[in-house]
Amino acid sequence: MRTRTVISAIDLFCGTGGLSLGLKQGGVRVVAGIDNAASCAYPYEENIKAKFVRKSVREVTGDELKRLWGRSSVRLLAGCAPCQPFSSQRRGVDTSQEQSWPLLLEFGRLVRETTPDYVTMENVPRLQKSEVFEEFVSILRETGYQVAHSVLFGPDYGLPQRRRRLVLLAGRGTDVPIPSPTVDKDSYRTVSDAIQDLPPLSAGEHDPDDRLHFARNLTPLNLRRIQASEPGGTWKDWPEELLLECQKKTTGSTFKSFYGRMEWDKPSPTITTQSYNPGTGRFTHPEQDRTLTLREASRLQGFPDSFMFTKPGEPITFTNVGRLIGNAVPPVFGKAIARQIVAVEKEKRNQDNE
Numbered sequence: 001m002r003t004r005t006v007i008s009a010i011d012l013f014c015g016t017g018g019l020s021l022g023l024k025q026g027g028v029r030v031v032a033g034i035d036n037a038a039s040c041a042y043p044y045e046e047n048i049k050a051k052f053v054r055k056s057v058r059e060v061t062g063d064e065l066k067r068l069w070g071r072s073s074v075r076l077l078a079g080c081a082p083c084q085p086f087s088s089q090r091r092g093v094d095t096s097q098e099q100s101w102p103l104l105l106e107f108g109r110l111v112r113e114t115t116p117d118y119v120t121m122e123n124v125p126r127l128q129k130s131e132v133f134e135e136f137v138s139i140l141r142e143t144g145y146q147v148a149h150s151v152l153f154g155p156d157y158g159l160p161q162r163r164r165r166l167v168l169l170a171g172r173g174t175d176v177p178i179p180s181p182t183v184d185k186d187s188y189r190t191v192s193d194a195i196q197d198l199p200p201l202s203a204g205e206h207d208p209d210d211r212l213h214f215a216r217n218l219t220p221l222n223l224r225r226i227q228a229s230e231p232g233g234t235w236k237d238w239p240e241e242l243l244l245e246c247q248k249k250t251t252g253s254t255f256k257s258f259y260g261r262m263e264w265d266k267p268s269p270t271i272t273t274q275s276y277n278p279g280t281g282r283f284t285h286p287e288q289d290r291t292l293t294l295r296e297a298s299r300l301q302g303f304p305d306s307f308m309f310t311k312p313g314e315p316i317t318f319t320n321v322g323r324l325i326g327n328a329v330p331p332v333f334g335k336a337i338a339r340q341i342v343a344v345e346k347e348k349r350n351q352d353n354e
Helices: 018-025 038-048 062-069 103-114 125-129 131-142 191-195 220-227 294-300 318-326 331-353
Strands: 007-012 029-035 051-054 074-079 118-123 145-153 164-172
Touching: 007 018, 007 062, 007 331, 018 029, 018 038, 018 074, 018 331, 029 038, 029 062, 038 051, 038 318, 051 062, 062 103, 074 103, 074 331, 103 118, 103 131, 118 331, 125 131, 125 145, 125 164, 131 145, 164 331, 191 294, 294 318
Parallel strands: 007 029, 007 074, 029 051, 074 118
Antiparallel strands: 118 164, 145 164
């Protein structure tokens, strides 16, 4: 009787554990996550049930990773290096001196030092056109990996959010194709599917049964702005007395989605670390006159309600939990990646046994 091959993963730059959660959902065993942020330690270990190593990836050695993998026969090195230099939220910003650029090359260094069976990386789409990404791919190929990469659209994989992410898959001497979409366009999950069952709230109100379901207070002026916004509309629909100064300047530049309402029957826009702030994007509830709660943002990122972002009794703020949610990799991407790697490894084992 054949035993099932277990693929063991280490997650670099693991954050709160979104990628690791998806890998587990897709059939991969996650043994450890590495991140420099202390705030990620509790949610990672509590939800992923794996070791959290608080350390900069710059300081991690290949020997350390090998010890974490232990006697695992099939090894996966996964990660999402900090993407701020290439984020669409930072267009027009000079990123030539960004200190996080080399972190992707540290990922490449660890691949060379450990030569795992599989490698996967997830990041923002704009990274694909950068020199540092080309160098990372070259490192993989020179180390004996076959590399595939593409930009995936969240709704194609069951995410109720229009998030696009660059996904790279690499196998040492093995081709690992990019996962095909699992959801037809007509069946995309929507904002309604994700959050409409939650209790209604007014601005400043808390749900006594859910610590993450509370709405931010609004100034009287911002409340009027939200009340004047239609689902899918923009600030251009407002009367002039509600406009911000930057919106009155025809020569100025203002994102049209600021203070915009989401739409029930469509996936949400990309969730960010400040999805509770109406001035940073289309983060207003489709019909209630308020911004998103942390519970709503968490669901739109694909996290189950059982996921614990903070210790019981620990204060929850929009800033600390909003950062954990917005910086996370939606688990659906990790799940699709894991299923693909598991399928490739199973096929390889079957061929070896013929």
